[in-house]
Amino acid sequence: MENTKLGETTQEIKQIDTRATSVNIIGKVIHYAGIYAVALLFLLAGIILQSFGIINNFLTTQNMMNILDAVSMLGIVAVGMAFVTYSGHFADLSVPTTMALTGIIAVHMLQYGFLPAIIAAVMAGLLIGLINAVAVGKYKANPIIWTLAVNYVTLGVIRLVWVNKQIYPDMIAKTQRASDLFDSIYRLRFFNKIALPLVILIVLTFVLNFVMKRTKFGMQLKMTGSAQKAARFSGINTERIIGMAFIICALTATLAGLTITSLSRVGAWYNGTGYDFKAVTSIVIGGMTLAGGRGTIIGVLGGVLIIGLMNNIMTLLGVGTFSQDMIRGLIFILVVGINAKSLRSMGRDDA
């Protein structure tokens, strides 16, 4: 109603007061402790299952390290893609073939040495990021449809150029050194324990968390993700901000692409398959809502840990791969549903 008249709403304001308070308390608990509390619950569940003798070797240093190793690649993808989600553009579905392409290009370029291989991979990743940035940021393409299309175009490029072949780093590299260096991306361990991808993930988490929460780009991204039009009307260059989010996502996908290729010792079109959905699932479990502008990178890391623990327990229980996929899908649906419902009941707008 326009022109609401005198004495508008003392009653309404009182209602608003209680609502706002409940948002603050519950919201804060969910946002700061919730994800890690859930992770702890999974850990506890594993310990209980072990104490009843249902699973073995859960709470061992080796298994814990296995969990961390297993999720580090997923984590690298997720903390980058989280920027796309945070900007209010849901997800970057071109991640799987970005990983495959950057990996296969690195292997292909290994014949000229290790460094050229890495540089070429990063350039390829940057190119995909830029294409997404321009299309979605500037020309306002639908992010889901556009990145899905880019995923398939990239897939086509890989299968066309490498004629459906797999290529092996140790066969392509001209020197043993280049081949060994490429091998060590996944296998290098500090103190014989901590794998390089895990170190990359931890460093990325802290750097990107800082970028998101404490820099000009991060603050403008929050405004953009929360209300894109209002951000533009506040003088924020939303086209550039959204573009940056996609570029960050493509670059972390490149890091993950190099890692997965190093792990499998083969450059192939299928490297990276499934990482799109797994990443979105960890982002959403980690408390970053699909509507944008809410959540933290630290939270996303918690989401990744939960996925890792869950996979580990399910594998130890002997649950098959297909069943695991199904369970992850159901959990995704559940989390998005609960999230949307709790936000609505607290008087916030949407998912």
Next chain:
Amino acid sequence: MSDEVIRSAESFGVALEMKSVSKQFVGTLAVDNVDFNVKAGEVHALIGENGAGKSTLMKMIAGSFDDYSGDIYINKKKIDLHTPAHAKKNGIEMIYQELSLAMPLSIAENVLIGRLPKKGLFLDREQIVNETKRCLEMVGLDHLDPMLQIEEISQHEGQLVEIAKALGNNPHILVMDEPTSALSREEVERLFSIIHNLKKSGLAIVYISHHLPEIFEVADRVTVLRDGKKIGTKGINEVTSGELVQMMVGKSVTEFYSHTSHTKKNKRLGVEELSRYGFFHNVSFSAYEGEILGICGLSGAGRSELARVLVGLDEKDSGKVFLDNKEIILKNMGQAVANGIIYLTENRNIEGLALRLDVKENILAGLIPELIKKGIYQEGEGIDKVNELIEELSIYPPDPSRIVGNLSGGNQQKVLLAKWMACEPRVMILDEPTRGVDIGAKMTIHQSIERLSGEGNTVILISSDLPELVSLSSRVLIMRKGKIIKEMAKEECTEESVLLAANGEGL
């Protein structure tokens, strides 16, 4: 003509009668004890300013509310109008301001939507064409191929198809909400002759508009609403447009306003022959230091479009803009803010505020670049400013961490103004700065606007709230159909003279 009308109106009965109907929204009576009736074969105009209750009354007739009070009679029978289906069943059809046709579908599919004739399992194509032709004939569009898509016909034809669609349901009450807002003069003439024919066939028509000249052309009686109350119903021959304006604006609100006079000092903003084709053309004006320059115009006059070009949100097609006598070319709003020019949007919820974020984050949104120290965002540096603004504008509750979406409309509007005051602009373009706020918030906002101009800042005030415009502005520019048609000095400005000028009269 009028003789014939009166006779035909008398020969049919009262088609729709509303007796002391009211509709309450949270904390406000949108329609307050209104009596309203339309006779068969009559056009009854409903007029009033924004927020007067026209659209609420219209929605009531359309069956949008199930909690109105009062009685509604259709053909002397008491009826509950609780759902749009009730309204349709009782022969009421609506024509809205914006087209509600499905663009990719054909005329026939739109006109016969929901009642496409079938032959067995399949659609009966022949009957579809014939039935559509019959409907189109009533609005003089029988030359159109019913299979054309809506995209392929003009907007004017679209409007008429919409009427044809409504008439296809054989209504006896037709409600039209600003049906001419998108039409040219010749098209309006055609529409009026169609309305005249419909009237003769015994249809009761409710015609909502705020273009006064049209009402004198098309209506038989006119009812004026103000602040949800009925001010009066008059036969169209008994009133002048001056009297109607007086009834619409009333006098009561004027006392709330303070009056300040401004003197011209240095030229701050100069606009020369600025055009954005299709929206406004060759607009020239100057705005001075410490001045509140009012811009008045009906909706669609190009006011907001002009503002958007001035701050770089849209591109100009030609013309120049000068700030302190130096030409500026703005490519985006960020550059405008850097130059000290801001635009307070009329669309608070979508373009103005991030409703999910808190008061502090919204107020500091335009200041982010300035709060970066050594690459790190220092929110603490802005908090003093936020608290000052909360105090000056008495934003309630005075808590910087409240989620903006949970504040009342008036307080949200204050947050939006605070966001721009935080940027310390030198030129403020305020588009409907008090739309939808209560009178207390309105006064606070007016005080801040006067303080800002008193400190030498330039304020360009775009407003449909005539008392506000007349009392705050030192000059008023009248915009009509994309042109500035008149500049009025403070002495010439009264609510009546400004509204008449905006309607293209009294020049």
